[in-house]
Amino acid sequence: MKRIVLVGGGHSHLHCVKKLKANKQPDIEWVLVSSSRYQYYSGMFSGFVEGLYEESDIRIDLLQLSKWVGIQFIELTISSIDPINNTLYSASGQTISFDYVSFDIGSLNIDPNIPNLANNSIAVKPNHLFPKHINDLRCSKHPVIVGGGASGIEMALSLLAWKKKHTPNDSEVTLVHSSPLLHSTGIRSSKIITQLAHKSGLNVVSKETVATVTKENLITQKGIRINYSHLIYLGGPQASPLFRNSSLPTDSHGFMLIKSTLQNIRYPHIFGAGDCISIESDLNIPKNGVTAVRQGPVLWKNLNRIVQKKDLLEYQPQKNYLALISIGNHHALLIYGTFATSGKWTWHAKNWIDRRFMNQFQT
CATH class of the missing domain: 3.50.50.60 (FAD/NAD(P)-binding domain)
Incomplete structure (x- = not known):
């Protein structure tokens, strides 16, 4: 065997x-x-941050799944x-x-090349570590998210949406990024998300790269100090x-x-x-x-x-794929190739796709 x-x-x-x-x-x-016994689905983290999902909605019990299938699970x-x-x-x-x-x-979401980042930021990955920080993040006076990709934008806009609803007099959220927002997805989607970010009231600090981190500030390569009460780094996978x-x-x-x-x-x-x-x-x-x-x-x-000692198959990556990025308040940005659009229906599409995926393993 x-x-x-x-x-x-x-x-x-x-x-x-x-x-x-x-x-x-x-x-x-x-x-x-x-x-961890629980596998969390990071695609639903934005909805979790915004309060649209409970913790049980966004995780899969690997122990129970393994029992259902009939295989051994080891934590x-x-x-x-x-x-x-x-x-x-x-x-x-x-x-x-x-x-x-x-x-x-x-x-992982910790860049080892940024001094003191690991000791002063909230861990989003491995993803089972993140949910325990959710209350601190929501109550944070000056939360700062670093990263202009999909993960950073989703986190920032979802957190802002929650704070506007629950603490409207204390709804500051800052997003720091070095490249144009969503620059890897094309000019149109980058332009749309930039407009949406500014319209939402998100405090956007553009064209700044983090050089080092202290307990209260992140310092950019240009010498700018940005105060934070909680920090999340989403500057790309490590x-x-x-x-x-x-x-x-x-x-x-x-x-x-x-x-x-x-x-x-x-x-x-x-x-x-x-x-x-x-x-x-x-x-x-x-x-x-x-x-x-x-x-x-x-x-x-x-x-x-x-x-079975058979010839193996080759994985063929697709050229274009559908991306749905939550932007808060039951709205999402849809991107496919060079096409991009936003609206409420796109969030409902994302919600349907995410829940269908999770239902395969939760029920």
């Missing part, structure tokens, strides 16, 4: 676990390992990998053996140190380097998907939920095919 260990409860692994309900093979033992943080002896290690000394292993552990610490091949940023078959470029019995990996043939594939969802079916088939 072969043992396949899935480390992390990300989108691609959730797809594999769900498929196991009706497709388990008697000669394969599956094990799911995660740092454990993996700290190193031995690819030669096929062993996973935790900081406490526990070990898990495997024949094949896959990683879908997401990314790699877990797990792969570099285990001497696995990575890209220049520390993300595990894999082939289009989702196998590690050096160790074919090690797989990966989602934000924690980079594909050698296309290092610019976006690290987002859409990519992870698309990789899920390929990962599922290849994990089964490698046990």
Whole structure:
């Protein structure tokens, strides 16, 4: 019997676990390992911040899901990998053996190149750490979010919407960014979100890069000091140190380097998907939920095919994909290619898609 260990409860692994309900093979033992019993869906964090969702709406109980499917779940943080002896290690000394292993552990939101950032900011990733900070964030006098991408904009506008509704006399929220808002999605969407941000009353600090952080201020490379009471850094995904610490091949940023078959470029019995990996043939594939969802079916088939000694399939990234970004007050920005529009109907579309995704694993 072969043992396949899935480390992390990300989108691609959730797809594999769900498929196991009706497709388990008697000669394969599956094990799911995660740092937390609960996998939180970051795509609904903005609605959670705004008060549109309860905590139970945005999380998946991996223990119950594993019981329903009929596989073992282990709550454990993996700290190193031995690819030669096929062993996973935790900081406490526990070990898990495997024949094949896959990683879908997401990314981090702490930039190690910014001094003192890690000790002075709220952790959004790993995503199970964030919900415990929600009340502090909502009651914060001067919350500051760093990052002009989708995550930073969603967080800032959703928090602002909550504060306007519940504490209208104390509704200051600041967004700091270095590049044009949503610059990677095109000129039209960047222009629309910039107008919406200013119209909402969000305090936007543009063209500023954070150089260092103190307990009360963040200091930009231009020397500007911005006071904060709570700080969230969403300046782009950062790699877990797990792969570099285990001497696995990575890209220049520390993300595990894999082939289009989702196998590690050096160790074919090690797989990966989602934000924690980079594909050698296309290092610019976006690290987002859409990519992870698309990789899920390929990962599922290849994990089964490698046990059966069959040729593996290649993941083909899509050129365009639909993005729905919550902008507060039951409104969202829809982006597809160069097209962008905003409205209430787009939020309802996002809500329907998100809830449908979660219902697969909650019921």
